[in-house]
Amino acid sequence: MTETLPGAGTDAPALLQPVVDDDGAPFWDYAARSELRVQACASPACGELRFPPRPCCPHCGSFDSEWRLMSGRGRIWSFVVPHPPLLPAYAALAGYNAIVVELADAPRIRLVGNLVTSADAPLDSVPPERLRIGAKVQVVFADVDGVTMPRWVLERP
Numbered sequence: 001m002t003e004t005l006p007g008a009g010t011d012a013p014a015l016l017q018p019v020v021d022d023d024g025a026p027f028w029d030y031a032a033r034s035e036l037r038v039q040a041c042a043s044p045a046c047g048e049l050r051f052p053p054r055p056c057c058p059h060c061g062s063f064d065s066e067w068r069l070m071s072g073r074g075r076i077w078s079f080v081v082p083h084p085p086l087l088p089a090y091a092a093l094a095g096y097n098a099i100v101v102e103l104a105d106a107p108r109i110r111l112v113g114n115l116v117t118s119a120d121a122p123l124d125s126v127p128p129e130r131l132r133i134g135a136k137v138q139v140v141f142a143d144v145d146g147v148t149m150p151r152w153v154l155e156r157p
Contacts, residue, residue: 077100
């Protein structure tokens with residue numbers, strides 16, 4: 001699973017894709033339906049959210065889990081703008097960002113992604129000077145070579 005750079009031929013370097021394992025597969029299945037869900041303990045005595053997904057609750061040890069729908073709202077908790085040298089596919093997008101988003105309805109859950117101007121916009125579509133810790137964001141979903149990737153847009157563009 002790779003993403004071809006816009007305007008590039010089939011020999012262009014590809015962006016990295018997630019490795020989908022058994023524990024995380026439901027996350028990607030829900031993303032394909034444009035739903036942001038987080039794994040939660042299904043034990044009535046616990047119910048804690050957890051990310052990344054894992055087979056056992058780190059709080060109570062239960063193996064029972066469910067996937068809870070999130071609002072998709074959050075805030076930028078941290079960010080970085082990588083500079084070359086980078087992997088070949090990313091060098092062409094220099095000036096792109098990687099952000100850590102703290103979810104509004106699950107503040108202890110933080111997801112890594114990219115801030116873009118729209119779901120299908122290139123990773124370098126938001127100028128680095130627009131990035132701010134605490135900026136409110138909303139999840140959007142983009143099909144990237146057969147995998148639906150959560151990305152983030154500013155609530156106030």
